Amino acid sequence: MTAYSGNSLKSGVKILINNDPCEIQYSEFIKPGKGQAFVRIKFKQLLTGKLLSKTVKATDIFYSTDVIEINVVYLYTNKSIWVFMNNESFEHIYVSRKFLFGSEKWLTNLSKCKITLWNNSPIAVYIDNFVNLKVQDTDIVVKGDTVSSSNKLVTVETGTIIRVPLFIKKGDSIKIDTRNGKYISRVTN
Template sequence: MTTYSGTSLKSGLKILIKNQPYEIQYSEFIKPGKGQAFVRIKLRQLLTGKIFSKTVKATDVFYSTDITEITAIYLYNNGFIWVFMNKKNFEHVHVLKKFLYGCEKWLINSSSCKIILWNNSPISVHTNTFINLKVQDIDITVKGDTMNSTSKLVFVETGASIRVPLFIKKGDFIKIDTRLGKYISRINH
């Protein structure tokens, strides 16, 4: 296990704190005129996704963690376990629903995604930031209500609902930002 001092903490580094994996989002070394130097860091807890700030001494010691990232293809699920195939070695990776953090609503067969493993166990799944999905159904709106509304609710092929402009029709392909669940544009096929 590699050790790091407080002064060597950089963005993107993955460390253990109280036997839990964290990723450093931001770090700032501060050397006051009087007193001991310290480091302000912003961390993301990799098991929960929560982000928080912490101040550590420049002399504190931290240990690296066994975090790996694989590219995988979504295959299927049974409602509790989602099954992916590692693109490199074609092994199946089984992921519990609690580690999907809402990305399951953007997965269709053969979707490519990243899986984060801690000690060879999956702890999170990340879909591509932008995906193209087909509009399967449109929420029925009251005719003539276009004066009060500039968007409508549609259901894409994964079952997720999203607000889109009024000109989108059933069968159209749309580009979606998965981080926000927002419509970006219509895709011409």
């Protein structure tokens, strides 16, 4: 285990805070005119996905955690367990829905993902920030609808419903931002 002092915490470092694995998102070293130096950190709890802030002394000691990330491919789900395959060893990894943090809305067969393991147990699944999905179903647009709105709802191949411009039709591939679920563009092959 590597030890880090408070003033050596940088973005991306994975440490234990209150015996929970956390990833530092942001750190700011502050040396006031009077008193002891301190560090303001923002970190993500890897077990819950929560973003938290904390002020620590520059001399506080934190220990690294044995968190590793592996590349996987999504295979299937039985609604309570999501099954992924390790790209290197071809072993199956079973993940509970609570560790998907909403990414299940964008997963299709053979989607590439990253899984974070802590003590050889999956604690988080990460997908790309942008995915291309096919439109399965769409609302019918009637001439004159643009007066009230310039968007409509569509269902993509994963079953998720999103808002898109009126020109998108059934069978089109669209690019979606998975962080906020918004339409980005139409994808041409």
